[in-house]
Amino acid sequence: MTxxxxxxxxxxxxxxxxxxxxxLFPELLVYGLLLLLGGLSLGLAFxxxxxxxxxxxxxxxxxxxxxxxxxxxxxxxxATAIILLxxxxxxxxxMVLFVLTMSDYLTRNVAPDEPPSVGxxxxxxxxxxLSR
Amino acid sequence: MSDSPALARRExxxxxxxxxxxxxxxxxxxxxxxxxxxxxxxxxLFFGGLFAAYLVYxxxxxxxxxxxxSETEIVIGSINTLLLLTSGMTTSLAVKAAGEGDHGAVSVxxxxxxxxxxLFLGAKGYEYVLDLHHHLWPSMPDFxxxxxxxxxxxxxxxxMTGMHAVHMSIGLGxxxxxxxxxxxxxxxxxEASRIRIAGLYWGFVDMMWLIIWPLxxxxxxx
Numbered sequence: 001m002t003x004x005x006x007x008x009x010x011x012x013x014x015x016x017x018x019x020x021x022x023x024l025f026p027e028l029l030v031y032g033l034l035l036l037l038g039g040l041s042l043g044l045a046f047x048x049x050x051x052x053x054x055x056x057x058x059x060x061x062x063x064x065x066x067x068x069x070x071x072x073x074x075x076x077x078x079a080t081a082i083i084l085l086x087x088x089x090x091x092x093x094x095m096v097l098f099v100l101t102m103s104d105y106l107t108r109n110v111a112p113d114e115p116p117s118v119g120x121x122x123x124x125x126x127x128x129x130l131s132r
Numbered sequence: 133m134s135d136s137p138a139l140a141r142r143e144x145x146x147x148x149x150x151x152x153x154x155x156x157x158x159x160x161x162x163x164x165x166x167x168x169x170x171x172x173x174x175x176x177l178f179f180g181g182l183f184a185a186y187l188v189y190x191x192x193x194x195x196x197x198x199x200x201x202s203e204t205e206i207v208i209g210s211i212n213t214l215l216l217l218t219s220g221m222t223t224s225l226a227v228k229a230a231g232e233g234d235h236g237a238v239s240v241x242x243x244x245x246x247x248x249x250x251l252f253l254g255a256k257g258y259e260y261v262l263d264l265h266h267h268l269w270p271s272m273p274d275f276x277x278x279x280x281x282x283x284x285x286x287x288x289x290x291x292m293t294g295m296h297a298v299h300m301s302i303g304l305g306x307x308x309x310x311x312x313x314x315x316x317x318x319x320x321x322x323e324a325s326r327i328r329i330a331g332l333y334w335g336f337v338d339m340m341w342l343i344i345w346p347l348x349x350x351x352x353x354x
Contacts, residue, residue, distance in 0.1 A: 024225070030221070045206075045351075045353040055346065066343070072224065082166055083162070091176065094176055098180075098187065102188075
């Protein structure tokens with residue numbers, strides 16, 4: 001370990017060339033997969049899928065791509081439990097943010113017959129937009 | 133860890149790389165990576181606010197969002213996706229080469245990352261010029277689109293891509309510093325935490341673009 005850290009300059013380059021296949025292996029494969037998925041996502045963007053499906057498909061592919069980046073480029077496949085927990089905490093709190101936010105917006109039109117308060121223009125416009 | 137390159141060369145690498153409050157290198161590296169992941173979790177929430185705003189307005193004004201998104205530059209956006217994915221691979225390989233103690237390979241891979249990153253920012257800048265030329269700044273009186281909610285989309289466009297570009301710039305700055313340090317042998321590669329941490333940060337920037345790309349570019353296609 002000590003010797004490898006300070007090798008003579010000349011040997012360094014040749015050493016890398018010799019180790020190349022082992023060094024490149026999972027990364028290059030994952031890169032190829034990412035390009036494939038990216039191309040698929042781009043192709044499907046021009047396919048006539050209809051609007052909600054369209055974005056959902058693109059995001060589903062994005063999630064797979066992010067999974068690959070996390071696992072192989074950000075080394076979560078070799079991470080210890082505490083690091084996995086730290087990484088997961090971000091996602092979990094993100095879920096909380098989305099669920100709490102949408103639990104408001106998705107339930108604003110549950111009582112559509114109730115008239116808005118007098119002069120409340122914003123409520124009227126919101127209701128109109130929601131009913132679209 | 134020793135700050136002096138001379139000392140790092142003289143001492144056995146592992147001993148020089150180990151800070152005194154850690155038991156061994158493995159523990160030290162885990163602490164570094166753990167700290168960065170905590171930071172990345174807060175970063176996820178930072179971008180998450182923007183994504184939540186997008187979700188809410190996309191839900192409220194679905195048609196306006198699709199109309200507005202059709203004005204983004206899909207070609208430049210997709211080329212940038214390609215550049216970022218490639219740089220994600222080069223950084224990942226740089227981290228790996230650092231683990232092998234290979235100064236030459238680490239330098240080349242960091243340099244490749246820098247080139248790809250600057251190409252990304254260059255393309256982004258060109259795209260911004262095109263956007264302004266097309267009157268797509270949301271507060272412009274002669275904003276291109278008529279439907280008011282399309283301005284919300286374009287506010288989010290500038291915010292998301294702008295914040296992403298800021299993160300890219302920070303990442304590129306970090307890589308420049310690291311490249312100089314690696315060339316000068318300022319730290320022993322046996323303790324490759326600095327490169328690993330920069331690689332993780334870059335991976336995060338990569339990930340955020342993978343969400344921004346469908347939200348802003350892909351969604352508006354026919």
